[in-house]
Structures are given as structure tokens and as C-alpha cells.
Amino acid sequence: QLQLVESGGGSVQAGGSTRLSCVASGALNRRNCMAWFRQVQGKEREGVAAIYTGGGQSFYADSVKGRFTISEDNYRSTVYLQMDTLKPEDTAMYYCAAGVCLSAWARTGTMPPKYEFNSWGQGTQVTVSS
Numbered sequence: 001q002l003q004l005v006e007s008g009g010g011s012v013q014a015g016g017s018t019r020l021s022c023v024a025s026g027a028l029n030r031r032n033c034m035a036w037f038r039q040v041q042g043k044e045r046e047g048v049a050a051i052y053t054g055g056g057q058s059f060y061a062d063s064v065k066g067r068f069t070i071s072e073d074n075y076r077s078t079v080y081l082q083m084d085t086l087k088p089e090d091t092a093m094y095y096c097a098a099g100v101c102l103s104a105w106a107r108t109g110t111m112p113p114k115y116e117f118n119s120w121g122q123g124t125q126v127t128v129s130s
Helices: 103-108
Strands: 002-008 010-013 018-026 033-039 046-052 058-060 068-073 078-083 092-099 117-120 124-129
Touching (some): 002 092, 002 117, 018 033, 018 092, 018 124, 033 068, 033 078, 033 117, 046 078, 058 068
Parallel strands (some): 010 124
Antiparallel strands (some): 002 018, 018 078, 033 046, 046 058, 092 117, 092 124
């Protein structure tokens, strides 16, 4: 089984930055892609950014392109989400996820959908104030 533990986040002013971290442990071979999702109460969980592990392709939601950057440190089994130029609408619970994603998503340049991810962290809150 794969365990994911997020850290980072907190309260940030609009225009500011923060970085989320997600450390994976356990069955590390049961993943070839990792992602960050976010959820606001009462709304569906949405994909923010994803990356194929081992230096593979990355993807971003249109709402965060140019502001967020997903990266990985394979030695530490850690995935990061650097969040810059934050906006109040970025306020949400952020979840780390891992799965075995079809390579077809990379070929089409499409972010793997939520159902490709079967391991989830407990979430970390990011609150952006105006």
C-alpha cells in the first residue's frame, strides 16, 4: 500500500507564494504519476497539476497555468507544488494523489483524470486572503 503525507499550505495573502510537499512511502512502485487536486466544500474535487514520475511530462489546469509548478524529487519520493501569485479563488483543501496512469494521457497532453489515482493524502488547507 502507498501512503501519502502532505505538508505546507496555511494562510497566505493574495499575490503571495507557498509550497506544498507530498512524501510517498510504502509501495512506491505502485505509481507512475502523481498529482495535486483541490476541493472547496460543496464542490467536486478538481485536478490542479499532475506529473509522470521519473522526469516525465507535467500538466496543469488552465486556472493555475503560469502560476503553479509541480516538481518531484525521486530520491526523497516527494512531489512539490509551488504556488505563486496566489488568488483568493485558490483557497481550498489540497490533496496529493498517486496512481498508475495510462501513457495515453501524456500522448494527448491531457491531465490524467481523478479515477486514475487510487492513493490519496489527508489534505492540507490553503487559504488566500485578499
